[in-house]
Amino acid sequence: PGDGYQAWLGYRRIPSADLREQYLPYNRIMIEEHAERDVIIQAAIAELTRGLERMLGQAPAVLSSREQSPCVALGIFGSSAVIDGAFQEGTSSRVREEGYVIRTDNLTGCIVIGAVSSVGILYGVFHLLRLLSTGAAVDGLDILENPVNPLRMVNQWDNIDGSIERGYAGKSIFYADNKITSDLERIRDYARLLASSGINAISINNVNVHKYETMLITPEYLPDVARVADIFRAYGIKLFLSVNYASPLEIGGLTTADPLEPAVRDWWRNAASDVYAAIPDFGGFLVKADSENRPGPFTYGRNHAEGANMLAEALEPYGGIVIWRCFVYNCKQDWRDRKTDRARAAYDHFMPLDGQFKENVILQVKNGPIDFQVREPVSPLIGAMPATNQVIEFQITQEYTGQQRHVCYLVPQWKEVLDFDTHIKGEGSTVKRIVDGSLHGNRYSGFAAVSNIGNDANWTGHLLAQANLYGYGRLAWNPELSSEQIAEEWIRMSFGREADLVDAILRLLMDSWGIYEAYTAPLGVGFMVSPNHHYGPDVEGYEYSMWGTYHFADWQGVGVDRTQATGTGYTTQYTGANFDIYESLDTCPDNLLLFFHHVPYTHVLHSGKTVIQHIYDAHFEGAERAAELTDRWAKLADRMDEGLYQQVAARLAEQAEHAKEWRDRINTYFYRRCGIADEQGREIY
Numbered sequence: 001p002g003d004g005y006q007a008w009l010g011y012r013r014i015p016s017a018d019l020r021e022q023y024l025p026y027n028r029i030m031i032e033e034h035a036e037r038d039v040i041i042q043a044a045i046a047e048l049t050r051g052l053e054r055m056l057g058q059a060p061a062v063l064s065s066r067e068q069s070p071c072v073a074l075g076i077f078g079s080s081a082v083i084d085g086a087f088q089e090g091t092s093s094r095v096r097e098e099g100y101v102i103r104t105d106n107l108t109g110c111i112v113i114g115a116v117s118s119v120g121i122l123y124g125v126f127h128l129l130r131l132l133s134t135g136a137a138v139d140g141l142d143i144l145e146n147p148v149n150p151l152r153m154v155n156q157w158d159n160i161d162g163s164i165e166r167g168y169a170g171k172s173i174f175y176a177d178n179k180i181t182s183d184l185e186r187i188r189d190y191a192r193l194l195a196s197s198g199i200n201a202i203s204i205n206n207v208n209v210h211k212y213e214t215m216l217i218t219p220e221y222l223p224d225v226a227r228v229a230d231i232f233r234a235y236g237i238k239l240f241l242s243v244n245y246a247s248p249l250e251i252g253g254l255t256t257a258d259p260l261e262p263a264v265r266d267w268w269r270n271a272a273s274d275v276y277a278a279i280p281d282f283g284g285f286l287v288k289a290d291s292e293n294r295p296g297p298f299t300y301g302r303n304h305a306e307g308a309n310m311l312a313e314a315l316e317p318y319g320g321i322v323i324w325r326c327f328v329y330n331c332k333q334d335w336r337d338r339k340t341d342r343a344r345a346a347y348d349h350f351m352p353l354d355g356q357f358k359e360n361v362i363l364q365v366k367n368g369p370i371d372f373q374v375r376e377p378v379s380p381l382i383g384a385m386p387a388t389n390q391v392i393e394f395q396i397t398q399e400y401t402g403q404q405r406h407v408c409y410l411v412p413q414w415k416e417v418l419d420f421d422t423h424i425k426g427e428g429s430t431v432k433r434i435v436d437g438s439l440h441g442n443r444y445s446g447f448a449a450v451s452n453i454g455n456d457a458n459w460t461g462h463l464l465a466q467a468n469l470y471g472y473g474r475l476a477w478n479p480e481l482s483s484e485q486i487a488e489e490w491i492r493m494s495f496g497r498e499a500d501l502v503d504a505i506l507r508l509l510m511d512s513w514g515i516y517e518a519y520t521a522p523l524g525v526g527f528m529v530s531p532n533h534h535y536g537p538d539v540e541g542y543e544y545s546m547w548g549t550y551h552f553a554d555w556q557g558v559g560v561d562r563t564q565a566t567g568t569g570y571t572t573q574y575t576g577a578n579f580d581i582y583e584s585l586d587t588c589p590d591n592l593l594l595f596f597h598h599v600p601y602t603h604v605l606h607s608g609k610t611v612i613q614h615i616y617d618a619h620f621e622g623a624e625r626a627a628e629l630t631d632r633w634a635k636l637a638d639r640m641d642e643g644l645y646q647q648v649a650a651r652l653a654e655q656a657e658h659a660k661e662w663r664d665r666i667n668t669y670f671y672r673r674c675g676i677a678d679e680q681g682r683e684i685y
């Protein structure tokens with residue numbers, strides 16, 4: 001493993017002798033004997049052992065009785081006298097399935113971690129390790145944690161040939177040469193990283209399910225899939241597979257995949273039975289159907305509810321679920337057609353089906369209506385189907401946010417989405433209350449996100465992109481955590497705890513999204529990227545394509561008119577005040593102006609600048625601030641491991657160069673279109 005491989009689980013030796021002294025008494029692990037056989041508890045003990053040994057320089061003893069206090073005692077309420085005795089009566093009733101309590105018991109001098117399930121113990125252990133590795137005091141702990149969101153999932157977009165769709169950190173850690181890898185250690189380390197941040201579900205293959213991946217649900221591949229599931233199980237993570245809707249046709253020998261056809265239903269029932277025979281606690285299927293040329297129920301004149309329910313029926317006897325993606329739009333649009341609006345598509349397709357999906361179906365909705373741009377409004381479909389389970393989908397992998405060559409800490413973006421008030425049930429109907437299931441009382445709910453890891457030594461290509469993976473998990477666990485708090489935890493665990501070092505990296509991360517936004521597509525308009533790979537500027541790269549992502553810049557103005565009054569009417573998908581805010585030029589926020597309105601370059605923003613001057617200023621400033629990042633990082637040269645320092649320095653240098661390319665392409669394009677000069681007379685080509 002190279003620099004950065006341990007990510008935030010490096011458990012660096014505690015530099016201060018004082019602090020080591022304080023922690024050392026706890027270098028003993030106490031667990032009831034009968035619990036030791038549980039695979040999750042074994043994983044928890046192994047992790048705690050590793051962490052304590054690395055941080056304190058001595059391996060802890062594992063004891064099964066409390067003779068040698070103090071210690072760290074782990075156990076499940078009701079089956080451990082030590083745990084029951086350490087907490088006040090009634091405590092266990094406040095701890096939910098995956099939750100835990102941690103308390104420093106002054107009587108015995110033990111840190112006691114209690115839970116109602118083994119996975120709660122695992123999460124409690126990771127919490128304690130986080131406290132120790134960030135240098136927290138542990139003499140008065142009194143913690144109760146329950147995850148806010150039930151489903152906390154990552155989606156791998158890995159293909160069985162080892163490639164990763166939108167992957168920017170090397171090849172897959174799961175597959176090579178059309179086989180599931182036999183190097184399960186790396187998968188185990190990934191499971192540790194995920195569990196430590198609170199993730200409890202994973203789909204291990206791309207939502208675009210190609211030829212060989214279609215067979216992952218067959219007896220040929222299932223034994224290998226089961227081995228991967230075994231690893232994740234030990235870390236409380238359920239395994240899911242993406243499935244091909246046309247499987248009955250492509251591998252089942254049938255002539256149709258019509259969801260209402262009895263033979264098709266039987267085929268899926270048998271498939272589910274094979275899967276559960278191999279993996280009894282299998283999570284379920286993730287489905288991209290009738291989306292970007294993938295097969296689906298539309299071929300047979302059926303709707304998405306009919307399509308999803310058929311799979312849901314097959315999984316139901318085993319407690320499995322169907323996660324059905326809502327990324328459905330016309331990807332063969334004629335650019336001349338100004339009426340069709342891709343932003344409307346998910347809502348138009350799915351909203352009318354509210355109440356028609358089975359109980360074990362969840363709709364997975366991207367955070368924005370287009371596609372993970374640096375700035376988009378919140379998808380109006382989120383929360384708009386009160387009788388339907390929904391999870392929100394984020395993109396940790398930085399497809400449109402710098403592809404892990406640019407630094408872009410995404411937690412602040414996700415928090416803006418989560419804090420958005422949809423007004424769907426009146427004031428306070430925030431996205432976070434919809435996706436945690438509380439607003440509509442859904443049976444299933446939570447978070448999903450596209451992972452950003454590959455087999456690069458540091459997992460994420462850009463070392464600082466590790467913060468996005470970590471931050472996603474922490475936010476899914478508790479969306480009330482602040483972006484700063486999450487970043488700070490990650491920095492302390494990854495780089496150390498000296499205040500000025502932590503502060504410098506924290507500020508860099510916190511500035512990064514704004515900087516990236518400033519030098520890329522302006523004012524929410526999105527998609528000025530090179531076609532296909534989506535890296536780097538190409539202002540008209542998608543302007544005359546079939547993908548429905550246009551900015552309509554001409555000599556007078558720019559932006560997409562999505563108003564009810566004169567445009568596509570997309571604004572009507574928002575509730576109450578949100579409709580009014582977006583519909584009117586007077587109230588539409590500057591940063592989304594061009595998403596909702598087509599305006600002249602001379603239109604004056606709330607900031608007091610004209611649109612064109614804003615474009616110039618933002619791009620000059622953005623590129624300048626990107627260049628400053630390299631200087632800011634250079635100041636940290638002697639403050640960390642050389643390898644860590646160098647890899648980030650190299651990426652930041654590349655970003656600074658590339659930001660200039662963005663700046664000049666965008667500024668030049670608009671200057672040539674409108675002929676309006678920069679007020680400050682800076683160089684535009």
Ligand code: GCU
Pocket residue numbers: 165166207208288292327371399
């Ligand atoms: C984006 C991305 C695709 C991906 C798709 C999806 O369009 O570019 O690679 O398949 O999203 O979410 O399904």
